[in-house]
Amino acid sequence: MSKGQLAAMKLMKAHGLSDLSEIPIELIAAGLGATVIEKPVQNADGRIVFGKKKAIITINSNIEYLGKRRFTLAHEIGHLTMHRDQFLMHNDTDATLEYFKKGNQETEANEFASELLMPEGLFIKIAQEYEFGPELLRHLADYFKTSITSVAYRYFKYGDHPICLVYSYNNIVRYWMRPDPYDHFIKDLTKLAPPEDSVATEYFKQGKIYPKSESKQEIWKSTWFELKKWENDDDFSFYEYCIITPKYNTVLSVIWEE
Template sequence: MINRNGTIAAIKVLNESGIPDLRDFSLDDLVFGRGAVVQYEPIEGAEGRIVFDGEDAIITVNANLENIGKKRFVLAHELAHFEMHKNLLPAFADDDKTLNDWHTKGEHELEANDFAKEILMPENSFKPLCQGKFSMQLIKTLSDTFQTSLTATLLRYKDLGSFPVGVVYIEKGIVRWAQFTNDFKLQFIPNNSKVPVNTVAYDFFYNKIPLSNEPEKVYAIDWFPNDFKLKYNQDWSFNEQCFRIKSDAVLSCLWGQ
């Protein structure tokens, strides 16, 4: 059964606070109102940390995190531990791995990320704004509206949007993970494989071609060389657009014409 605890806890917090979403309400104020003190300080080796003291807690967000959306996601994630996991452990430190490795972490981390997604981009507010055709401009607009990182916004769009899309995370020229909407025609790119040739991401990493602000047409067979469906559909193509999320990492978005 799918664990919806994180989502349900976030909806409860919004309801109890009397707000539909955080578009006109500060996340820091919300956290403070729930009983936790927030501080921003440099932390070595972790993105956020929570220390419980009875019913109260101090949440520290790493002040060195590069973007406001990322800081908000970390704060929302720590708020989840405060709301949901108070009784489990006296202190949590969250590093890049627990927050970003969306596939392989424990139940509490998944719950905290689900909570963060729902509280920052509540389904009821977000979904109506992400109907219609995919574009990176739409993702940027949503990211500005909800003050979320492009990565988090894109993954939320993948879950709630109406248009088939694939998202591939590539670090140092190697595919780390790929996620697709259920209605995307092709579904499998192996993790830890070299990014395939003749793709925008390949050109960026291996041919040093700068990223463009416009999508480019790529052939499906180049991204999915082993997919049997493409054996007789070699002319299938889609749009690819990459954006940088770290000095050595990009997200590549794939979507239909």
């Protein structure tokens, strides 16, 4: 189990909590001696400043979604719990989207936030109740009141339907993740543009954002995966659901086979 997850479990146990979906997490921050302030912040969604004993967490009041606001605050509480001696001040431009960001502290804070808002056991239980698709991710985000992006990463880890994730920024693939083991070989497009026939490219090139009811888009396996000609590897249907954040010009492509 990761350090971040363990720290969140300990904290919840100490507070006698098992499901935070109905609880304002400012209370958790307050219990740990941090004051939470909400105000417009330039170039950051969240920030933490450590004093000698207490700390101040600032959340950007321009964050549009409750779920994202909660995830950002939970991420800062992760820093508060685990990283007190490691920095005096810390800025997070976009805690949710930088999930992939290397660096132990960010990974730890995200794992902490994920466990705090979406406890592993409960997440698995609810995720199993429905078939995989964008509605399931939206349902989980509504239930746990967290960002859809953080749900997608959580599902990648704990869901029972295998999915791949590709994160693109400004029409360039930054990172991708696929389950291990997995039957298909994803094209390594890191630092390159997403495939021409991908849903991500439709957004970057044409600004296309599908309405919720059409957010599951049919693509080809060959869109994102290698076809191995010598093995007579046939092309067939895959699906792509893009979680788009226009403000940051980012796309998280969720890709799966039915």
